Amino acid sequence: MTQATIAEYMQQVGKNARRASTVLAAAEAATKNKALNVIADLLEEKGDYLKTQNALDLEAGAAKGLDAALLDRLALTDERIASMAEGLRQIAGLADPVGEISGMSYRPSGIQVGHMRVPLGVIGIIYESRPNVTADAAALCLKSGNATILRGGSEAIHSNKAIAECIQQGLQASGLPADCVQVIETTDRAAVGELLKLKDSVDVIIPRGGKGLIERVSADSLIPVIKHLDGICHVFIDEQADEAKALAIAVNSKTHRYGTCNTMETLLVAAPIAATILPKLEALYAEHDLELRGCDRTRDILPNCVVATDEDWDTEYLAPILSIKVVDDMDAAIVHINAHSSQHTDTIVTENFTKARRFLREVDSASVMINASTRFADGFEYGLGAEIGISTDKLHARGPVGLEGLTSVKYIVFGDGHIRT
Template identity: 65%
Template sequence: MNTTDIKSYMQSVGQEARAASRLVAKADTAAKNRALTAMADAIRRDEALLLAANAKDLDNARAKGLEASMIDRLTLSAKGVATMAEGLLQIAALADPVGEISGLNYRPSGIQVGKMRVPLGVIGIIYEARPNVTADAAGLCLKAGNAAILRGGSEAIHSNQAIAACVKEGLRVAGLPESAVQVIETTDRAAVGELITMKDYVDVIVPRGGKGLIERIANEARIPVIKHLDGVCHVYIDDQADFDKAIHIADNAKTQRYGTCNTMETLLIHVGIAQKILPALSKIYFDKNVELRGDAAARGIIPQIKEATEQDWYEEYLAPILSIRVVDGLDQAIDHITKYGSQHTDAIVTENYTRARRFLREVDSSSVMVNTTTRFADGFEYGLGAEIGISTDKIHARGPVGLEGLTSQKFIVLGDGQLRQ
């Protein structure tokens, strides 16, 4: 497509999404759940077709020399197909947030004032590599009463279109418009530029991918964006921490999986416990081939630790690399997180209730934890079902964005003929 054709195509997609959003917004819960169940059935039935489509994408990715981590994210397995279907069924089982009324109170005038939860409208989602996002995003947007425009990465075009066929079948079975979920068919990057500026048709943009993608969207979008740029997550081990608990949490937060946004990237250790706990922890990390970079105090205890630079404290490694700093107490730990953190997820390990409460109150991140791993910062683990992403913004949605984050609230007023005096 040339530039004119892409603009015309995207305008058509936007118009159809806007029209579909009005129908989906008033669809009842039973219809949405029928669609989700039919999508899951189609995905399970078409497992072989989905894996064949994914094999094409993988062949192309290897031919282009894409890095191993990208190919890993791109790969669909039989288990992955089953998980996609199960995710849609889990979304169907969740309570429908649309129409929920809260805070209804009588005013002195006799009117009742409350809030009703309503869909956002049309949600544009831009993502890379992971084909399962096509199903997850479609399901979440639909259940929350929204239309969705999905633009996956060019490397997953065959997988995404195959999944989109299952999604459209589910919508058709339930009597909902197929245009309620549209997967962009062109791989031209100009389509993204159009999508993020179509303010007449799109209400919110959600980017899911690398920092470069998210920065581009945040800088160029003319539509509100739900996003997080970095996951510079911390665990602070207090001198009143339970030793075994701290060891297991610090290990899991870093090594359970390296390439996720809720993986710990900096470990802060109270000077009062550093001599005792750092040798045990460093052995675990070295045995798992994790590269350690530390401040002078940490290297004084474990000489094999490399010297950390100022940039290391800001770094989201997404790799088996960990920065370690020894701090003189809770205040310095919070100061460090405030300066270098990304307001994603931070945890304290301590048996001191007062310090735990201070950490919860004073650390300004979208998820703040006591005595557990940062790896729990996830929509599924929080009971939200699947998630559309994680937001470190402070307005509207914050933290893992599930169904409630894909809705808004409007004031409703109930009267019986009252007039303002």
């Protein structure tokens, strides 16, 4: 396609989505749930077709020299298809947030005012290779009453189109417009640029992928973006921490999984207990072959520790590496966190009520925890049922974003002929 044809094509996609969104906004929960369940069934029934289409992507990927880890992320197996379908059925089981009325109260004028929860409208999702995102993201948007435009990675184009066929067939079988979920058919990069310009037909853009993708999308978009940037998470072990809890949390936050955004990257330890607790932690981390990088005070206690540079305090390792800093007290810990945290998730371990209360208030992150592992910062663990990402923005949605984060509210007013005097 030429640039002009792509622009025209994308504008048409936008218009189709806007039209479908008004039908979807008014759809009953039962209709949306039926669609989700039918789509889940179709994905399983058409498993062989999905795997055949996925094989085309895997072949092309291997020919292009994608590494084994990427090819693995790209592969659709029976197990992964079943898990996609199961995800859709779970979303069907969640309460419908749309149309929920809250807070209706009478005002002195006699009018009654409150809020109604409403869909955002049209959501554009730009993501990288895993094809299961196609089904997950479409399902969350569908349940929250939003039309979706999906732009997956070019290496997954056949898989994504095949999943989209199942979704559109399921939508139509349930009486909803097929355009409620559209997958962009071209792999041309220009299509992303055009999508980011559609401010009349798209209400919000959600990029899912690496930091590079998210920064590029945020810089170019004329449409508001719900961002999920990096996770530089901290655990601060206070002088008055319970040692057993501190050890468990410091180990779990780092070693439960290395590649996730809610993994701890920097451990802060209060000076008065550093000499006692750091050697115990070193022994525990050694079981996980962790590389430790420490400040000077840490290295006085753990001489085998690598020297941490300034850069370490601002690095998301996503790897078995941990930076450790000894700080004077909680005040110093809060200063360090507010300067270096990516405002994702930070934890204090302490038995002191007053310090816990201050940490909670003064640390400016999307999730602030007391005596719990950073790994809990997750939509499922928080009870959202599912999540489309973890926002590090402060406006609109902050932290794990579930169905509610994909909606807005409007004011509603009931009167009986009331006028303003």
